[in-house]
Amino acid sequence: xxxxxxxxxxxxxxxxxxxxxxxxxxxxxDYLFWYRQTMxxxxxxxxxxxNNVPIDDSGMPEDRFSAKMPNASFSTLKIQPSExxxxxxxxxxxxxxxxxxxxxxxxxxxLTVL
Amino acid sequence: xQTVTQSQPEMSVQEAETVTLSCTYDTSESNYYLFWYKQPxxxxxxxxxxxxxxxxxxATENRFSVNFQKAAKSFSLKISDSQLGDTAMYFCAFMxxxxxxxxxxxxGQGTILTVxx
Numbered sequence: 617x618x619x620x621x622x623x624x625x626x627x628x629x630x631x632x633x634x635x636x637x638x639x640x641x642x643x644x645x646d647y648l649f650w651y652r653q654t655m656x657x658x659x660x661x662x663x664x665x666x667n668n669v670p671i672d673d674s675g676m677p678e679d680r681f682s683a684k685m686p687n688a689s690f691s692t693l694k695i696q697p698s699e700x701x702x703x704x705x706x707x708x709x710x711x712x713x714x715x716x717x718x719x720x721x722x723x724x725x726x727l728t729v730l
Numbered sequence: 731x732q733t734v735t736q737s738q739p740e741m742s743v744q745e746a747e748t749v750t751l752s753c754t755y756d757t758s759e760s761n762y763y764l765f766w767y768k769q770p771x772x773x774x775x776x777x778x779x780x781x782x783x784x785x786x787x788x789a790t791e792n793r794f795s796v797n798f799q800k801a802a803k804s805f806s807l808k809i810s811d812s813q814l815g816d817t818a819m820y821f822c823a824f825m826x827x828x829x830x831x832x833x834x835x836x837x838g839q840g841t842i843l844t845v846x847x
Contacts, residue, residue, distance in 0.1 A: 647833070649835075651835075658837055658838075658839055658840065659821065659835075659837040660837075661834050661835060664833065664834075672834070705773060707775060709775075714832065714833035718765070718777050718780055719835060720777070721767075721774065721775035721776075723772070723773070723774050724773050724774070724775075726773075
């Protein structure tokens, strides 16, 4: 199994630009999670999906952030417009069953907004 | 809300020795899961070990074991025969098995472990 795949691994953009982060979960996993990691706030859950449906987006910081999961094998996290404070590592994770299985993380995308 | 506290920002250990990383958590729930994740310099988050709160037996995975004290809300990780590849940031994490936080992982601040040759 290839594990959770994220792209790009690194993204550098300028303030005000749109940024799209991509994730392919492990095949057969029904749950997908987006996390953000910063020095100040540590690891925090942004949103998660069950069978492509958003279940809890209470961690999404503001309307500039949006996430979609058009099918079972693909999800995007979009920031529009981006700001320097969005600079962080963004992780995608997937799990088979939400509480009885472990969340497996992708390698992360390091985002730098200048 | 659940909180997870790792009181040791940094730890170091000599190769082949044993080290214990501390973690405490606060919850009013009775059914939950606890995890230790490892984040090496590559920044990949790797599961080390997990513990179900309803199980009294401490989880073990090869050189890694936990000391789960439910009444004290303590979940420490012991690494035996430390190896250079164990150098990483270690995160303790809590997951509710029910309620409004169902399925959400809450992470501690992390402990940087350095294994010296």
